[in-house]
Amino acid sequence: MSEDKEQPLQENSIEEKTVTETTENVGEETVNSSEESTTLQTETASVATDSAEEPNVMNEIDDSNAEDAEDTDTEKRHEIPMPDYHEMSMENLVGELQRLVKNEKIQAIRKHVDTIKDEFNQKFEHFLEEKKEEFIANGGNEIDFRYNSVDKQQFNEVYSEYRDKRNQYYKSLEKSHKENLAYRLDLIEQLKALVNVEEDINTTYNNFKDIQAKWRHAGPIPRADYNNVWKTYHHHIEIFYDFLNINRDLRDLDFKHNLEEKVKIVARAEELSKEPDLNRAFRELQVLHKIWKEDLGPVGKEHREEIWDRFSAATKTIHERRQDYFKNLDKIKEENLERKNAIIAEITALSEHISSNHGTLQKQIKKLEELRESFFKGGQVPQKQNSKTWNSFKTAVRAFNQNKNAFYKNLKKEQQENLDKKRALLDIAVSLKDSEDFDATTSEMKRIQGQWKKIGHVPRKYSDQLWKDFKTACNHYFDRLNALKSDAFKEEEANFKLKDEFIDRLKSFELSGDKAKDLEAIKKFSEEWKTYGRVPFKKKNINQKFDKIIDALYQKCGVSKQESELLKYGNKIQQLSDTDNQERAIQNERTFIRKKIDESKDEIRQLENNLQFFSNASESNPLVQDVIKRVNQHKESLAAWKAKLKKLNILKNNILKEEENVADTEEPEAED
DSSP: OOOOSSSSGGGGGGGHHHHHHHHHGGGGGGGHHHHHHOOOOOOOOHHHHHHHHHHHHHHHHHHHHHTTTTTTTHHHHHOOOOGGGGGHHHHHHHHHHHHHHHSOOOOGGHHHHHHHHHHHHHHHHHHHHHHHHHHHHOOOOOGGGGOOOHHHHHHHHHHHHHHHHHHHHHHHHHHHHHHHHHHHHHHHHHHGGGGGGOOOOHHHHHHHHHHHHHTTTSSSOHHHHHHHHHHHHHHHHHHHHHGGGGGGHHHHHHHHHHHEEEEEEEHHHHHHTSSOOOHHHHHHHHHHHIIIIIIOOOOOOHHHHHHHHHHHHHHHHHHHHHHHHHHHHHHHHHHHHHHHHHHHHHHHHHHHHHSSSHHHHHHHHHHHHHHHHHHHHHHOOHHHHHHHHHHHHHHHHHHHHHHHHHHHHHHHHHHHHHHHHEEEEEEEHHHHTTOOHHHHHHHHHHHHHHHHHHHHOOOHHHHHHHHHHHHHHHHHHHHHHHTTOOGHHHHHHHHHHHHHHHHHHTTTTOOSSOHHHHHHHHHHHHHHHHTTTOOOOOTTTTHHHHHHHHHHHHHTTTOOHHHHHHHHHHHHHHHHHHHHHHHHHHHHHHHHHHHHHHHHHHHHHHHHHHHHHHTTSSSOHHHHHHHHHHHHHHHHHHHHHHHHHHHHHHHHHHHOOOHHHHHHSSSSOOOO
């Protein structure tokens, strides 16, 4: 065979070269092959003719298959759903991008990523403009505006990861394509050589099948080389089939196999012509054409025209349905444009009639959000109108926000005044929530609650916490008040009766003059008092009566109040000493005392802060006097708790010393 005849051939010379080259190679043995050669030319010509009748769809399929030749994951790419990213928020778009980059192959998500990027940038631009308007409305200078968006930062990080993976993938892919191209060209050389070897025809045929199998699994090659390489490969396949005419049995087996496979392809194409999902149908049709073109050879002459006509007819049906779909899609986009223009007009009208009432304006803001949501869900518009529609939408929303911000700028001063008034009421509620003067305090608490309702709105960032604190203080007081009226304290009433009788008995007690004896008696009174349970909250002052009598008795014995507190605490110390688990009991008591110390400090600090709000009030003011009185009481209590802690520490140190002494006196174990 001459060198020029072995070069890759152009499509329009395939039929002519086939007969000539085959005759030169097989000589006299090809005398009877003219019929089959002619038949092969007929099928090829038929395909070319039928393809010419539908140049758009055939060219589109060929171009797509050439592109897919570089991508082994084209089927995977088409299987990834394409959600309506236009309806997603920026946060959801970032999440969708993260999911794709993490879970899908990088080469299969390009269209998804590009769409997500466009939608995110549009939404972020709109969001940024709103923030800028808000910044300016609050007195800021446009040149000083800066805004850090978490969503934007996350998007940039994920998109950067996508680009790195994509670049790395295509760098590796380029090398793989070159290697696959070299491998396929080598297979073509092996295929060309089959007609020149002198060996058993069955062996040659098996080698031919082996080359076909290797070709099908050879991997993708550069798109630019795809068509020429395939034409060269197909040309030499045809030459081999002509050469195979010397063994009709093998050829007929191949014809039969090819016919069976092409019948399956045609049947599937006819099913796809009724497939509701036109995009899916067209993608699968591309695959069928690729198999027909690349994986299967010719069929018997008597079936060629019929099988191709069926395949061509199914292809034409799918193509026509797809064309109708795109025509209808343009109509849908025009309808979307009309709907979005109507939404823009409604937003414009809304911005021109901003309410001067907060409640009504809140309804208008809600209406604007509904219109914005409808706009984003309105679907795609014609490409040439996209930018204009988006800019009109932004202008209308910006006008509404400017007018809204102007209203709230004037409202801000009034809300600050309301905030000061409510804070003053909160301070009163906190100062009275633990008051024991229920008659006077109940009236005052109801009064400040009524005033609270009459005061208008405060800045939103303070509103919830301010109301929560005020409500907590009021509920604390009224819960205490209601507890006094409950029937659930019958046992406490009984305890009160016992304590009241005990008080009468205590009042009749006379000191003997023997200090040690009298202190022991007072100690027993304290121990007995602790055996009685709690009393009703409103009668808890009986405990104070008892403390006053005990303190008076201690005072008559020449003992100060702090010393008396420590003497009374001595009973507690004794209990701790006698307990089985001293260390744990002492630790619990220490924790309790420290908590009481902290509470006393907090109460003193809070009450002293409250006094600052009454700086202009007279010291004769009942509220001021009550606060001062409570401050002094807490200071005395704080001193007592500190003294108790000191006594507890002494007990702890004594116990440790005893343990050390015991350890020192223990005899060491005898050595072996």
